[in-house]
Amino acid sequence: MSSRPMDWENVLNEIDSIIQPSRGQGRVADYIPALATVDPMKFGLAVALGDGNVHTLGDADEYFSIQSISKVFTLSMVLRKVGDELWESVGREPSGSPFNSIVQLELEGGIPRNPLINAGAIVVTDHLVQQQGADATIAELIERMRTLASDSAIHVDQAVAYSESEAGSRNRALAYFLKSFGNLRSPVEETLKAYFSHCAIAMNCRQLARAALFLAFDGTDPISGIQMVSSKACRRVNAVMMTCGHYDNSGDFTYRIGLPGKSGVGGGILVVAPGNGAIAVWSPGLNEAGTSEVGSLALETLVRQTGWSVF
Ligand code: DON
Numbered sequence: 396m397s398s399r400p401m402d403w404e405n406v407l408n409e410i411d412s413i414i415q416p417s418r419g420q421g422r423v424a425d426y427i428p429a430l431a432t433v434d435p436m437k438f439g440l441a442v443a444l445g446d447g448n449v450h451t452l453g454d455a456d457e458y459f460s461i462q463s464i465s466k467v468f469t470l471s472m473v474l475r476k477v478g479d480e481l482w483e484s485v486g487r488e489p490s491g492s493p494f495n496s497i498v499q500l501e502l503e504g505g506i507p508r509n510p511l512i513n514a515g516a517i518v519v520t521d522h523l524v525q526q527q528g529a530d531a532t533i534a535e536l537i538e539r540m541r542t543l544a545s546d547s548a549i550h551v552d553q554a555v556a557y558s559e560s561e562a563g564s565r566n567r568a569l570a571y572f573l574k575s576f577g578n579l580r581s582p583v584e585e586t587l588k589a590y591f592s593h594c595a596i597a598m599n600c601r602q603l604a605r606a607a608l609f610l611a612f613d614g615t616d617p618i619s620g621i622q623m624v625s626s627k628a629c630r631r632v633n634a635v636m637m638t639c640g641h642y643d644n645s646g647d648f649t650y651r652i653g654l655p656g657k658s659g660v661g662g663g664i665l666v667v668a669p670g671n672g673a674i675a676v677w678s679p680g681l682n683e684a685g686t687s688e689v690g691s692l693a694l695e696t697l698v699r700q701t702g703w704s705v706f
Contacts, residue, residue, distance in 0.1 A: 401701060403442070403450045405700075406450075406697065406700040406701060407440075407450060407451075407452045409696060409700055410440065410452060410693050410696045410697055410700070411452060411453070413692060413693070413696045414438060414678075414689050414692055414693050414696070417688070417689050417692055418436055418438055418678070418689060419435045419436050419680060419689075420680050420688045420689055421435070421678075421679075421680025421681045421682055421687065421688035421689065422680060422681055423435050423662070423679045423680060423681070424660040424661070424662075424679075424681060424685070426562060427555065427558055427559045427562055427660070428558050428561075428562060429460075429552075429554050429555045429557075429558035429559070430460060430462075430555065430558075430660065430661060430679075433459070433661070433662070433679045434679070435678075435679050435680045437453075437454050437457065437459075437662075437677065437678060437679055438452075438453045438454060438676075438677070438678045438689060438693075439451070439452065439453045439454035439455040439456070439457055439459075439599065439600040439675075439676070439677045439678075440452040440453060440455060440600055440674070440675070440676045440677070440693055440697075441455045441599075441600035441601040441603070441604040441605075441674070441675050441676075442604060442672055442673075442674050442697070443601075443604035443605045443607075443608050443672050443673050443674075443675075444671070444672040445608065445611070445612055445617040445670075445671070445672060446617075447617075447618050449601055449604065449605060451600065451601055454600075454677065455599060455600040455601050455677075456599050456600075456601055457599055457677075458552075458597040458598060458599050459597065459598070459599070459661045459662060459663055459677050459679070460552060460555050460594070460595060460596070460597060460659070460660075460661035460663075461594075461596050461597070461598050461603060461659050461661060461663055462594045462595075462659030462660045462661040462663070463494065463511070463513075463516070463594065463657065463658060463659040463660065463685075464603065464657050464658070464659040464663050464664075464665045465536075465593040465594055465596050465659075466510065466511050466516040466519070466593075466657065467511075467607070467610070467632060467636060467640075467657045467665065468536060468539070468540070468593070468606075469516065469519050469520055469523065469536065469593055470510045470511070470516075470519055470632055470635065471609075471610075471623055471624045471628070471629075471632055472523060472535070472536065472539075473510075473519045473522050473523055474624055474625075474628040474631065474632065475623070475624050475625075475628065476522075476523065476526060477522050477526075481510070481519070481522065484506065484518050484522070484578050485506060485507050485509065485510050485515045485518045485519065486503075486506055486507065486508045486509055486515075487509050487510070487631075487634075487635055487638075487639070488508050488509060488638075488639075489508070489509065489638050489639045489645050489646075490508035490509060490512050490639070490642065490643070491643050492508075492512070492642065492643055493642055493643060493684070493685075494511075494512050494513050494642045494684075494685055495512075495513045495565045495566070495569070496512070497514070497565075497568060497569055497572060500514055500569070500572055500573070500576075501572070504576060505572070505573055505575070505576020505577070505578045506576075506578065507573075508639075509635060509638075509639040510635060510639075511635060511636070511639045511640055511642075511657065512639070512642060513565075513566055513569055514569045514572075514573060516590065517566065517569060517570050517573060517579070517586060517587070517590055518573060518578060518579065520532070520586055520589050520590045520593065521573075521579050521580055521581050521586040522580075523589065524581040524585055524586045524589050525580045525581050528585070529581075529585050529586070529588045529589035529592070532589045532593075533551060533589055533592045533593060536593055536596075537549060537550065537551065537596070539606075539623070540596070540598070540602070540606045542619070542621065543605060543606040543608070543609070543616055543619065543621070543623075544598075544601075544602040544603075544605040544606045545605070546602050546605075548602075549596065549597070549598050549602055549606075550596070550597055551592050551593075551595050551596055551597070552595045552596070552597040553595070555594075555595035555597070556591045556592050556594075556595035559591045559594060559595060560587065560588075560591045563587065563591065566587060566590065566591075567583070567587065570583045570586060570587055570590075571583055594659075599677075600663075600675040600676065600677050601675075603663065603665055603673075603675035604665075604672070604673045604674055604675040605618075605673070607665050607667065607673040607675070608672065608673045609621070609622075609623040609624070609629070610629060610632060610633060610655075610667045610673060611667050611668055611669050611670060611671060611672055611673050612670070613626035613629050614626050614628060614629035632655075633655040633667055633669065634655070636655035636656055636657050636667065637649060637654070637655040637656075640655060640656045640657040640658065641656065641657075641658050641684055641685075641686050642658075642684050642685065643684050644658075644682065644683075644684030644685075644686050648686060648691065651691065651694075651695050652666065652691070652694045652695055652698050652704065653698060653704030653705055653706045654666045654667060654668055654694075654698065654703065654704060654705060655667045655669075656694070658684075658685055658686040658687065658690075659685075660681060660685045661677075661679070662677050662678050662679035662680065662681065662687045662690065663675060663676070663677045663687065663690070664676050664677075664686065664687050664690040664691065664694065666694055668701075668703040669705065671701075671703055674694065674697060676690040676693050676694060677690065678690045678693070
């Protein structure tokens with residue numbers, strides 16, 4: 396790595412010039428009605444560094460629905476509270492299937508392939524709900540996010556949570572199927588209430604990059620000194636993000652960007668650059684696998700400019 400300080404203005408200008416012609420590309424998620432009306436032209440990016448600096452571009456202060464990106468935070472929380480016992484109820488292999496697929500669950504005895512597909516994330520959430528109930532789980536999660544981002548405006552968008560629950564037949568099917576295998580301990584609706592709520596957390600790129608910085612620094616937030624997870628658990632979370640963070644698009648994402656990442660159908664992508672920082676990008680148009688198209692392009696450019704790929 397070069398010891399020259401990074402020229403962030405130049406890096407961000409380059410990203411801007413690369414993404415401009417592609418803005419609006421991809422399909423905005425519409426299976427959650429409350430997300431269907433988001434403006435596809437939006438684009439924001441934030442890079443949070445270990446020294447506390449945050450560099451931003453575009454709509455970095457605008458709130459969006461973090462959706463599946465929340466699964467990284469619930470996974471961190473469960474590894475802290477439950478530890479390696481988690482791996483008895485969920486695997487850690489890429490699924491090669493869409494995020495909401497049900498087919499492997501029957502073939503594999505109700506053990507989801509990994510904690511980032513919907514079935515696996517529902518199991519993760521269920522462990523937390525079993526310990527402390529849905530409301531306390533969400534309250535703790537939000538409190539942690541607010542503390543890390545030093546911003547008390549982070550919240551659950553109740554309209555999005557309600558909309559997802561109303562349209563939630565697929566996740567309900569997954570949860571009841573898990574229950575039939577004995578791999579869901581709390582009442583299904585209690586676990587789903589927590590799951591829909593954490594998916595509906597509203598944050599902006601600046602807050603999200605800042606809140607995830609612990610993942611780039613061995614589990615401890617370098618600004619506040621708060622240990623979120625052990626360094627071992629931090630390596631596990633990053634490994635699962637790298638291999639499973641984009642479902643059946645995980646290989647291509649790693650090929651192009653070479654960093655642990657997690658997509659969300661709200662159009663956000665969170666990426667961890669170990670030892671360097673955390674990056675949040677938001678652009679609502681998605682590819683087939685539910686990963687932001689323009690967000691991926693921006694990250695590809697960022698990695699080229701910074702040399703931050705782990706490969
Ligand atoms: O459960 C769902 O379908 C959504 N709350 C989250 C899906 C999602 O974000 C997939 N990621 N790209």
